[in-house]
Amino acid sequence: MENLxxxxxxxxxxxxxxxxxxxxxxxxxxNERLFPFDPIPRVIPKDEWAELEKGxxxxxxxLNCFLADIYxxxxxxxxxxxxxxxxxxxxxxxxxxxxxxxxxSIYSHISGIDLVxxxxxxxxxxxxxxxxxxxxxxxxxxxxxxxxxSPETFVKNRVVDNRNYGILLKDVLDDMNAxxxxxxxxxxxxxxxxxxxxxxxxxxxxxxxxxxDLFVDNNIVYCKTLGGRExxxxxxxxxxxxxxxxxxxxxxxxxxxxxxxQAYRAGNVAIINAPGNGCADDKGIYYxxxxxxxxxxxxxxxxxxxxxxxxxYEDDKKYVLENIKKLVIKDVAEAGGYGVLFGxxxxxxxxxxxxxxxxxxxxxxxxxxxIDFIDLPIMENGETVERKADLRVFVLAGKTVQVWPSGxxxxxxxxxxxxxxxxxxxxxxxxWILA
Amino acid sequence: MDFGIAKTTLTLNQVDSxxxxxxxxxxxxxxxxxxxxxxDNHLDSTFDYAAYCEKLDIYNGFSNLDDxxxxxxxxxxxxxxxxxxxxxxxxxxIVLRDTIGSDALSYxxxxxxxxxxxxxxxxxxxxxxxxKDCIMAFKGNVFDSISDRNVRNIIMCGMELERIDIYLRxxxxxxxxxxxxxxxxxxxxxxxxxxxxxxxxxxxxxxxxPPERQDYEDKMILLQLIDGLFVAS
Numbered sequence: 001m002e003n004l005x006x007x008x009x010x011x012x013x014x015x016x017x018x019x020x021x022x023x024x025x026x027x028x029x030x031n032e033r034l035f036p037f038d039p040i041p042r043v044i045p046k047d048e049w050a051e052l053e054k055g056x057x058x059x060x061x062x063l064n065c066f067l068a069d070i071y072x073x074x075x076x077x078x079x080x081x082x083x084x085x086x087x088x089x090x091x092x093x094x095x096x097x098x099x100x101x102x103x104x105s106i107y108s109h110i111s112g113i114d115l116v117x118x119x120x121x122x123x124x125x126x127x128x129x130x131x132x133x134x135x136x137x138x139x140x141x142x143x144x145x146x147x148x149x150s151p152e153t154f155v156k157n158r159v160v161d162n163r164n165y166g167i168l169l170k171d172v173l174d175d176m177n178a179x180x181x182x183x184x185x186x187x188x189x190x191x192x193x194x195x196x197x198x199x200x201x202x203x204x205x206x207x208x209x210x211x212x213d214l215f216v217d218n219n220i221v222y223c224k225t226l227g228g229r230e231x232x233x234x235x236x237x238x239x240x241x242x243x244x245x246x247x248x249x250x251x252x253x254x255x256x257x258x259x260x261x262q263a264y265r266a267g268n269v270a271i272i273n274a275p276g277n278g279c280a281d282d283k284g285i286y287y288x289x290x291x292x293x294x295x296x297x298x299x300x301x302x303x304x305x306x307x308x309x310x311x312x313y314e315d316d317k318k319y320v321l322e323n324i325k326k327l328v329i330k331d332v333a334e335a336g337g338y339g340v341l342f343g344x345x346x347x348x349x350x351x352x353x354x355x356x357x358x359x360x361x362x363x364x365x366x367x368x369x370x371i372d373f374i375d376l377p378i379m380e381n382g383e384t385v386e387r388k389a390d391l392r393v394f395v396l397a398g399k400t401v402q403v404w405p406s407g408x409x410x411x412x413x414x415x416x417x418x419x420x421x422x423x424x425x426x427x428x429x430x431x432w433i434l435a
Numbered sequence: 436m437d438f439g440i441a442k443t444t445l446t447l448n449q450v451d452s453x454x455x456x457x458x459x460x461x462x463x464x465x466x467x468x469x470x471x472x473x474x475d476n477h478l479d480s481t482f483d484y485a486a487y488c489e490k491l492d493i494y495n496g497f498s499n500l501d502d503x504x505x506x507x508x509x510x511x512x513x514x515x516x517x518x519x520x521x522x523x524x525x526x527x528x529i530v531l532r533d534t535i536g537s538d539a540l541s542y543x544x545x546x547x548x549x550x551x552x553x554x555x556x557x558x559x560x561x562x563x564x565x566x567k568d569c570i571m572a573f574k575g576n577v578f579d580s581i582s583d584r585n586v587r588n589i590i591m592c593g594m595e596l597e598r599i600d601i602y603l604r605x606x607x608x609x610x611x612x613x614x615x616x617x618x619x620x621x622x623x624x625x626x627x628x629x630x631x632x633x634x635x636x637x638x639x640x641x642x643x644x645p646p647e648r649q650d651y652e653d654k655m656i657l658l659q660l661i662d663g664l665f666v667a668s
Contacts, residue, residue: 016544016548017541017544017545018537018540018541018544019529019537019540019541019544141537181444184533189526189529189530194529198529198530198532198533199532199537201532201533202532202533202536202537206533207444207446207533208449208530208532208533208534209446210446210448210530212448213446213447213448223444223446224446224447225444225445225446225447226445226446226447226450226585226627226628227444227627230444
C-alpha cells in the first residue's frame with residue numbers, strides 16, 4: 001500500500017492524461033474538473049463482501065418486482081404495504097409507462113446503491129439510485145492506472161479484478177437487445193458525466209449517440225450512420241426520463257428521440273434503465289424497501305436502511321418535530337447532495353421554517369438518524385487525515401443479477417462535512433474487494 | 436488483450452468530427468512547424484508576419500511582431516491561433532472516445548496541455564516540440580491501432596486536405612503538394628464518405644498542368660476545388 005501512496009502523483013497525472021473529469025455548472029457556466037483521486041483504497045474483506053453481495057442482489061430483485069407491480073397490477077398498494085400517495089405523487093412515477101413490460105421484466109438494469117458503514121461495521125443503505133446512476137467508470141479506469149503505477153501493490157495484495165465492468169454491462173445490453181446495435185445515448189459533451197458516457201461506450205463497444213443521431217420510423221429506432229440507417233436494439237440512455245421523448249414527456253425537449261416511447265411500447269427497443277424507475281428510488285419510497293423484500297421475496301432483508309421517519313405518518317411527524325436537532329432532513333425531490341439539511345446546523349429561525357414545512361408538506365420530507373459512519377484515511381498535503389466516505393455499489397441485472405466486485409468510494413474533502421458528492425467538491429478512491 | 440478498436444458503425448456526427456479532428460490536428464502540427472521557425476527568428480531578427488497572415492488568409496489584428504508571436508500562439512479568443520486549433524481538435528476528439536479510443540484521445544489531451552504550458556515556459560520551443568510529439572503519437576496510434584478503414588481514412592482525408600491547403604498557401608514546393616494530393620485521393624478511395632470524385636480528378640489535373648501555370652492565382656483555383664470536394668457530384 002505504501003508504494004501506491006508514494007505513486008499518488010503519478011496516478012493523478014495518468015488520470016489527467018486520460019481526461020478523467022466531471023462537469024459542473026456554477027452560476028450558469030460549465031467547467032470540467034479533474035475528479036480528485038486518493039490513493040488509499042477502501043478495503044472490504046471477502047466475507048463482508050459476500051454478505052453485502054447477497055443483500056444487494058436481494059434488494060435490487062425486490063425493487064425490480066416493485067416496479068413490475070406498480071406499472072401493472074399494483075398488488076403492493078392494494079395489500080396496504082405501500083400507501084398509494086407515495087407512489088402516484090412521486091415525480092418519478094410515469095403514467096405513460098403503465099402497461100409496458102420491458103424485456104425479462106427488468107426495469108433497473110444498472111442500480112447504484114449508496115451505502116455507508118457505521119463504526120460498529122454495520123452497513124446501511126442510504127439511497128437506491130435506479131434511474132441513471134453514474135460513477136462506475138472512475139474506479140474502473142483508476143484500477144488499471146494504479147496497477148500501471150504501482151504493480152508491486154497488486155502482487156502483494158490479493159484484490160479481485162474489477163476491470164470487467166465493460167463486459168458485464170455489454171452482457172446486460174445484449175440480454176435486453178430487441179434486435180440491432182447497442183447504443184449509449186448521451187445528452188452531449190457538456191453533461192456532468194460525459195466522460196463516463198464516452199468511456200463506457202468504448203468499454204462496451206457500443207455506439208455513442210448524441211441528440212440528432214437517433215430517429216424513429218414505423219416504431220423502430222434507427223441510428224443515422226455512414227452506411228445509411230442502422231437499427232438500434234438497446235439504448236443505454238444517459239438522459240432523464242422527462243427529456244427522453246418530446247412526444248410523450250416534455251414537449252420542449254430538444255435532446256430526446258421523438259417516438260421512442262412508442263417503439264419501446266411495441267417491444268422493438270430496450271431502454272436501459274427503464275423509464276419510470278424514479279418512483280422506486282424516491283427518498284420516500286426508500287422507507288418501504290425492506291417491506292418490499294418481505295412482500296415480494298418472502299425473505300428477511302439482509303441489508304439495513306438507515307433509521308428513517310416519514311412525517312407523512314403522524315407518529316413519525318411528532319418524533320421528527322420533537323427531535324429535529326439530531327436528525328438529518330432530506331427533500332425527496334432533490335438529488336446530488338442537494339436538499340440535505342442537518343438539524344444541528346440550523347438556527348432557531350431556520351428550524352422554525354423547517355418545522356413549518358414538515359407540517360404543511362409532510363410528503364416532501366424524510367428524516368433520518370445521523371449515522372456516525374466510519375471515517376476513511378485520505379492523503380492531504382502529504383499527511384493522512386480522516387474523512388467521511390460512502391460507497392456506491394453497482395448491481396447489474398440482465399438475465400442474471402450480478403454485483404460488480406468494486407464500487408465508487410466517494411469522500412468529503414471538507415472535514416466538517418458528511419456530503420461526499422463530486423458536485424460538492426468530493427473526491428474518490430478505489431474500492432478493493434479482497435480475494 | 437487490447438489490440439485496438441475495430442468498430443464498424445459510425446454516426447454522421449462522428450464522421451463530421453473525425454474529418455475536423457484530422458483538419459485541426461494537422462493545422463496545429465503544420466502551423467506549429469512554421470511558427471517554431473518564426474519564433475526562432477524572432478530571437479535575433481525579424482519576420483514579415485503581415486505577409487504570413489495574408490498568405491494564410493487569417494485576420495491580422497496584431498500591433499507588432501511581439502504581439503503576433505504571443506497572440507498567434509496562445510490567444511484562445513483569436514480563432515486562428517494555434518491554441519484555438521488545438522482546442523478545436525480536442526473538441527472533436529472528446530466526442531470520439533468510443534471511435535478512436537482513450538489512448539489516441541490522450542495524446543490530444545496532452546498536446547493541448549503542452550501548448551497551454553508553453554505560454555509560461557522559459558523555453559517554449561521545447562513545449563512546441565512536445566505538442567508535435569503528441570500529435571505524431573496520435574497519428575501513429577490512429578493509423579496503427581484502428582482497424583476500421585473509414586475511421587482511419589476520414590481522419591487522413593481531413594489531415595491531407597488541411598496540409599494541401601496550408602502548403603499551397605505557404606508556397607511549399609509543388610512536388611510535395613502533388614504527393615499529398617495522391618495520398619488524399621488514396622485515403623478518399625478507402626472511405627464510404629460521399630464526395631465529388633470528379634472534383635478530385637480536377638485537382639489532380641490542375642496539379643499535373645505545366646509548372647509555369649502554378650502561380651498564386653492557380654493555387655487559389657486549387658483551393659476552391661478542394662473546398663468543393665465534399666459537395667456530392
